[in-house]
Amino acid sequence: MAVVTSRRHAVRRVVLALLLVAAVGWPAAAQPRTFLAVATGGTAGVYFPLGAALAEVWSSRVPGVQATAQTSGASVANIQLIARGDVGVAFVQNDIAYYAFHGIEMFMDRVNNRPQPVANLRGMAMLYPETIQVVTLRGKGIRSIADLRDRRVAVGAPGSGTEVNARQILRAFGLGYYNIREDFLNFAEAADQLKDGVIDAAFITAGIPTAAVQDIAAVRDLMLLPIPRSVVAELATRYPYYTPVVIPANTYRGQDAPVETAAVMAMLVTRQEMAEDLIYALTKALWENVDRLQAAHARGRDISPATARRGMPITMHAGALRYYRERGIR
Structure with missing residues (x-):
């Protein structure tokens, strides 16, 4: 009899636990994760420490985002990663972004002598010299x-x-x-x-x-x-x-x-296909936590929202543009 009573109590505890979980929901399942790869450069450059700091900011400040900085061959290689959809955000030089967007210089089809623009390339922010x-x-x-x-x-x-x-x-x-x-x-x-x-x-x-x-x-x-x-x-x-x-x-x-x-x-680029709300949230978190980038490398001190759009050489992503317009940044 004592065994039966003990089993009943155990069953009750399990049922109560399940009811409690149902009442508060399943947080891990209710909030899908967005895994975001950030293409940087070599570890001995500036892109990597800034990218690592940015990934940390986005992972901790944007709900549902898990961002990771990855090393790469830098600007031209990063644009190819963006074009293929292998990464969501990348550090690049503004001159290379311009060539890619218009399909000129190293983005020309030399065999047929015609431009091969990276049509889905979009700007997020201008950074530093x-x-x-x-x-x-x-x-x-x-x-x-x-x-x-x-x-x-x-x-x-x-x-x-x-x-x-x-x-x-x-x-x-x-x-x-x-x-x-x-x-x-x-x-x-x-x-x-x-x-x-x-x-x-x-x-x-x-x-x-x-x-x-x-x-x-x-x-x-x-x-x-x-x-x-x-x-x-x-x-x-x-x-x-x-x-x-x-x-x-x-x-x-x-x-x-x-x-x-x-x-x-230097600038940040993304893909046109990235959701507007996501890029808005990433842009917002970047500028609300820019001090983290400023602490990661000396060049971070040159990164300012006041110059985030200055000299942007390509079309800006709608999510980033919405953030800048809301805050009167031109």
């Missing part, structure tokens, strides 16, 4: 980009915005892959090979200070090669997204003088 740094070592006898003829040069990872910048800038100095020895290396690989003397110089397009360049400066006497303002002005007549900038003295160890160079802008 990306500085083109041409790095070599003192003692190599290299004083100018023109001196890179017949030298071994890291021109960026395949499919990166850096590689596009390298080709365009080399051309401005009368150089190309026909008269240098190009190596397609990401930032970390370029830093290691420059430190070891395997290559003579490296192109690195990223916010300053860049971890890869700091890594070189920590153990070797580096030199930054200038891109004079006059050359930048000439470049801008054909590629309007280049602007002249100066790398301040002492940005890196041993760099005791300012260096003239060029810059483009």
Whole structure:
């Protein structure tokens, strides 16, 4: 009899537990998760730490979203990931976004000589300047980009915005892959090979200070090669997204003088197919927690809602546009 009573009590407890769960609902099942991949760049650049911080913000501040930052080959590769639907958001250079949206430059169909636009590419936010740094070592006898003829040069990872910048800038100095020895290396690989003397110089397009360049400066006497303002002005007549900038003295160890160079802008892009309400929520969370990005990397201090639409080179996603219009951001 005691056993029967015990069983009855156990059954009652189970029934009561089920009734309680039914009353409050099944939270995990009631709220479907949206898994969001964020394409960044290499770990030695700026995209990755900012992307990791952004993914953390979105995962903690946007209900139902689980965001993850993933490494990649950077701008060109990221746009291909967006076009295929492999990621939902990506960091890219604004010049590469423009070329992709209009199907020009590296997005041309060279066989049939016609544009191949990435029609579903949409803008979310303009972020910060990306500085083109041409790095070599003192003692190599290299004083100018023109001196890179017949030298071994890291021109960026395949499919990166850096590689596009390298080709365009080399051309401005009368150089190309026909008269240098190009190596397609990401930032970390370029830093290691420059430190070891395997290559003579490296192109690195990223916010300053860049971890890869700091890594070189920590153990070797580096030199930054200038891109004079006059050359930048000439470049801008054909590629309007280049602007002249100066790398301040002492940005890196041993760099005791300012260096003239060029810059483009980093931005966030997404796909047209992404839900308007989702992109609205992501954009809102970005700007309401921008301090998290500012803490993640020094370039985060350049990220401001006041400049979020300034110079946007492509059509903006409807969700992001709704957020900016509600807050009077032009």
